[in-house]
Amino acid sequence: MKPAPATAFVAPPFGSIVTDKPFLVFGAPDIGEEEISEVVQCLQSGWLGTGPRVAQFEQDFASYKGVGTTHVAAVNSCTAALHVSMVAAGIEPGAEVITTPLTFCATINAIIHAGLTPVLADVDPATQCISPEAIEAAITPRTQAILPVHFAGRPCEMDRIMSIAAKHKLVVIEDCAHAIETTYKGRQAGTFGDFGCFSFYVTKNVVTGEGGMILARSEAHIARAKVLALHGMSKDAWHRFGDKGYKHYQVVECGFKYNMMDLQAAIGIHQLSRVESNWLRRHDIWNQYQAAFADLPVGRPAEPSSDGRHAHHLYTLMINRERSGVGRDDFLERMNAQRIGTGVHYLSVPEHPYYQERFGWTPDEWPTARKIGRETVSLPLSAKLKPADAERIIAAVNGALA
DSSP: OOOOOOOOOOOOOTTOOOOSSOOBOTTOOOOOHHHHHHHHHHHHHTOOSSSHHHHHHHHHHHHHHTSOGGGEEEESOHHHHHHHHHHHTTOOTTOEEEEOSSSOHHHHHHHHHTTOEEEEOOBOTTTOSBOHHHHHHHOOTTEEEEEOBOGGGOOOOHHHHHHHHHHHTOEEEEEOTTOSSOEETTEETTSSSSEEEEEOBTTSSSOOBSOEEEEESOHHHHHHHHHHTBTTBOGGGGGTTSTTOOOOOOBOSOOOBOBOOHHHHHHHHHHHHTHHHHHHHHHHHHHHHHHHTTTSSSBOOOOOOTTEEOOOOOEEEEOOHHHHSSOHHHHHHHHHHTTBOOBOOOOOGGGSHHHHHHHOOOGGGSHHHHHHHHHEEEEOOOTTOOHHHHHHHHHHHHHHHO
16 A cells, blocks of 8 residues: 655635644743753742842853953843943933834833933844944934844944944944844954843743843943942842841942842853754754745845854744735734744834824834834744744745745
8 A cells, every 4th residue: 555645734724723733832932951940949049039140140141252240230121231221321311322113112112211312223124234324324413322233133234333333422232132142243242332232031042031131341331230220229239138148238329120030040041051052953943944935925034144143033024915915914813823923023113103102203214114014024933943843834834825
């Protein structure tokens, strides 16, 4: 008897639900037994707040980035890192900060919370990162900082951005939420500007659940950032309940409650130890997607540049109804019907009503970001994905476009 021929994946009718397959969660983290054991030990130790595991995580992260431990500060989110960095930089209230319209709202909100004014500069259509030409065109006498976002893990053109910053005497704060492993011309992302801000949110490449890190060139900036991140209390407050006796503290600034917990760092320590192996797995999946979708009527990400390292944080397709035969939002629904989680990274900032009402922004002012935001869809790209999961995602994309 001849074996039954292999059958190709067939997409279900639009609107139906595939119930016999597990739902593939978008951005599901790869959590190992090491993290679980470390969390249990942390719970058993009784020390859940900022303590020895946070210090260890800071040390490990500094080592990975090739800087000293006096140049990093762990906080509870990348949003907090951005906010504290702008305050620690001493930027004048109301000053303008130039950033990208293709980013998560946290980038803009941090600028606003720091008492500063966001100014948008459009993105390059190929890299989807902020355009240096657009930055230069957006500079006014009120500009005091540039906040580039390394989008999807691809590095911004940091040599050109730093040249612009030097020319106009501007602070540079890198948003590295997508870019832990990213390099540009042999140099680590986050080490170009005055500050680099990283995220360890649950969907990121290194996970602590919630968490962030500030990296700064200046030790004085990091010292101030640590004070600001814990109510403005003097640095002894970080250790006031240690086994060496109670330490008195003084409040020296009006700070925030942004410190990282040992419970979070317990996860991050082991996540960071696997950062390279996890990157290699995502690198393979990213390349698998690129090859599988080469002949489909969709826009694919540009290939990584030879002068930098892509962190492979997001894999984004562009779904245009005229080209693809299906609209982006219909595509999202069809993927969901096939039990595949997807994301949108991102609707451009001026699409959101709050910013339209506050700043009078309209999406048409930044047409490249508008187009990307209306057509983009992010596919699962996690080290947790098994080979069969990646094949299932590829089949689902083909089915959703059928």
